[in-house]
Amino acid sequence: MKITPHGAARAVTGSQHLVEACGRRILLDCGMFQGHRQESEKLNRSQAYDPASIDAVVLSHAHIDHSGNLPTIVKNGFRGTIVSTFATRDLSAIMLPDSAHIQRGDIEYLNRKRRKKGLPDLQPLYEMDDVMKALELFVSIPYGRPFDLFDGVKVRFLEAGHILGSSQVELELREGGKTTTLLFSGDLGRKGRPILRDPDLSARPDFLLMESTYGGRLHEPPEEAMDKLSEVLNRTSESGGKVIVPSFSVGRTQEVLYYLHELLIADRVPQLPIYVDSPLSFNATEVYMLHPECFDARMRELVQDRQTPFNSESVRFTQNVEDSKALNHDTSPMIIISASGMCENGRILHHLKNNVGDPRSTILVVGFMAANTLGRRLVERAPTVSIFGESYERKARVEVINGFSAHADSEGLYAYASVVGERAGRITLVHGEEEQALSLRDRLREGLQKDVLVPRMHEVIRL
Numbered sequence: 224m225k226i227t228p229h230g231a232a233r234a235v236t237g238s239q240h241l242v243e244a245c246g247r248r249i250l251l252d253c254g255m256f257q258g259h260r261q262e263s264e265k266l267n268r269s270q271a272y273d274p275a276s277i278d279a280v281v282l283s284h285a286h287i288d289h290s291g292n293l294p295t296i297v298k299n300g301f302r303g304t305i306v307s308t309f310a311t312r313d314l315s316a317i318m319l320p321d322s323a324h325i326q327r328g329d330i331e332y333l334n335r336k337r338r339k340k341g342l343p344d345l346q347p348l349y350e351m352d353d354v355m356k357a358l359e360l361f362v363s364i365p366y367g368r369p370f371d372l373f374d375g376v377k378v379r380f381l382e383a384g385h386i387l388g389s390s391q392v393e394l395e396l397r398e399g400g401k402t403t404t405l406l407f408s409g410d411l412g413r414k415g416r417p418i419l420r421d422p423d424l425s426a427r428p429d430f431l432l433m434e435s436t437y438g439g440r441l442h443e444p445p446e447e448a449m450d451k452l453s454e455v456l457n458r459t460s461e462s463g464g465k466v467i468v469p470s471f472s473v474g475r476t477q478e479v480l481y482y483l484h485e486l487l488i489a490d491r492v493p494q495l496p497i498y499v500d501s502p503l504s505f506n507a508t509e510v511y512m513l514h515p516e517c518f519d520a521r522m523r524e525l526v527q528d529r530q531t532p533f534n535s536e537s538v539r540f541t542q543n544v545e546d547s548k549a550l551n552h553d554t555s556p557m558i559i560i561s562a563s564g565m566c567e568n569g570r571i572l573h574h575l576k577n578n579v580g581d582p583r584s585t586i587l588v589v590g591f592m593a594a595n596t597l598g599r600r601l602v603e604r605a606p607t608v609s610i611f612g613e614s615y616e617r618k619a620r621v622e623v624i625n626g627f628s629a630h631a632d633s634e635g636l637y638a639y640a641s642v643v644g645e646r647a648g649r650i651t652l653v654h655g656e657e658e659q660a661l662s663l664r665d666r667l668r669e670g671l672q673k674d675v676l677v678p679r680m681h682e683v684i685r686l
C-alpha cells in the first residue's frame with residue numbers, strides 16, 4: 224500500500240493524492256493548480272499518472288483546487304467513478320461549468336494577444352462537454368455510511384466543516400488479511416462557524432493525511448469579526464455611502480449573509496438593502512438551500528422558522544446585467560456583495576469602479592487576497608488603483624475582516640491532530656505552503672511525539 228501526493232505538497236493548490244492498494248488506484252481529489260500561470264498551466268495539462276489507469280476519484284469537497292481537474296482527466300481517458308457527498312456533487316454541477324466558462328474567457332484573451340504576434344491559437348484546458356462527461360460519473364453517498372467501493376476498499380465521509388458538503392475521507396483497506404484505515408482530512412473548517420456543523424473528530428485512523436494551510440498562524444475570533452462588521456455598516460449608513468463586499472460565491476457569500484442576518488435580528492445594524500450581485504452566488508445559495516441535512520442546529524432552527532439569512536426581506540439577488548447596472552444609479556445606502564473574491568474579474572469590478580472614488584463608501588474585504596490582484600492593492604490601501612485599464616483615485620475606506628476564514632488555524636489543526644491522530648503511526652502534512660507545513664510539523668513532533676512527514680510532490684509514501 225502506498226500513497227503519492229501529485230499536488231498540494233508543500234503548496235496549497237492542485238490537491239490530488241494517489242492511493243495504491245488492494246490492486247486498485249484511487250485518487251483522493253483532483254484539484255486544479257492555481258497561481259503562476261505558466262507553471263500551473265503545465266501541471267494542469269498533463270498528469271503525473273495515466274488518468275485511464277485510475278479506478279475511482281474520491282472527492283473531499285467542491286472547491287476548484289480540489290475538483291477543478293476532474294474534466295481534464297476525463298478528457299485524458301479517465302472512465303472510473305467519482306465519489307462524493309450529495310452536496311459536493313451539486314456544488315460541482317455549478318462550479319465545474321463556471322470553471323470551463325472562465326477558461327474559455329482566459330484562452331480567448333490569450334489567443335487575441337498571440338494572434339497579434341503571429342503565434343498559433345491555444346486550446347482551453349477543457350470545455351463544457353468534458354464537464355458534462357465528468358458530472359455523469361458521480362456517485363453520491365451520505366455522511367457516516369461506509370460504502371463498498373471495491374473488493375477490500377470501503378469509503379466513508381465525515382463532516383469537515385469547511386464548505387457545504389465538505390468531508391474528511393476515510394478509506395478502510397483490507398489487504399492480505401490485514402485492515403488499514405487511512406484518513407484524509409480534506410480542508411478542515413473551524414469550530415463554531417455559521418451554517419455548517421463542526422468538524423467530526425470521531426475517526427481514529429492508522430494513517431492520517433491532513434491539511435496545513437494555516438499551520439503556523441492564528442485567526443481572529445469570529446466575535447471580533449461581527450463587531451467590526453456592525454461598525455462598518457453603521458458608519459457607512461450614517462455617511463450615506465455604499466458597502467462593497469468582494470466575496471467568493473460559494474461559502475463566503477452565504478456566511479456574510481448569515482452574519483448580516485444575525486446582526487439585524489439583534490438590532491445591531493440599520494436595515495439596509497443587501498444586493499447579492501453574482502449569478503454563481505445565486506446558484507450556490509440555491510444549492511445550500513437544497514441541503515439542510517448539512518446545516519448546524521442554529522441554521523436548522525432558522526430554516527424551520529422560515530427565517531433563513533438568504534430569503535429575508537432585505538436580501539435581493541440580481542440576476543441579469545440590467546439589474547446589476549441599475550445599482551449604479553441608485554444613490555441610497557446599500558450593501559453590495561459581488562464576485563470575484565479577489566476582484567480579478569466579474570461584476571465586482573463595475574461596483575468598485577463606481578464607488579472607489581467616493582469617500583462615503585467602504586470596501587469591505589472579507590477574504591484572502593493573493594499577491595498581484597486588485598484585491599491586494601485595495602488591502603494595501605493604495606492611493607490609486609487600476610480597473611479595466613484605467614486609473615482611479617481611491618477615496619473609499621477599505622476595511623479588512625480576517626475572522627471569516629473557512630480553515631482551521633494552527634490551534635485548530637493541532638487540536639484535531641492530537642485527537643484524530645491518536646492512533647496514527649504517522650501524520651503526513653499536505654495542502655500548506657512550506658513555511659506553514661513545517662511550522663505545524665515541528666509543533667506536532669514536539670507536542671505529540673509523533674512521526675510527522677511533509678512530503679514533496681510525487682514523493683512515494685508507504686503505508
Ligand SMILES: [Zn+2]
Nearest residue numbers: 284286385410
Ligand atoms: Zn477548500
Ligand SMILES: [Zn+2]
Nearest residue numbers: 286288289410
Ligand atoms: Zn483547498
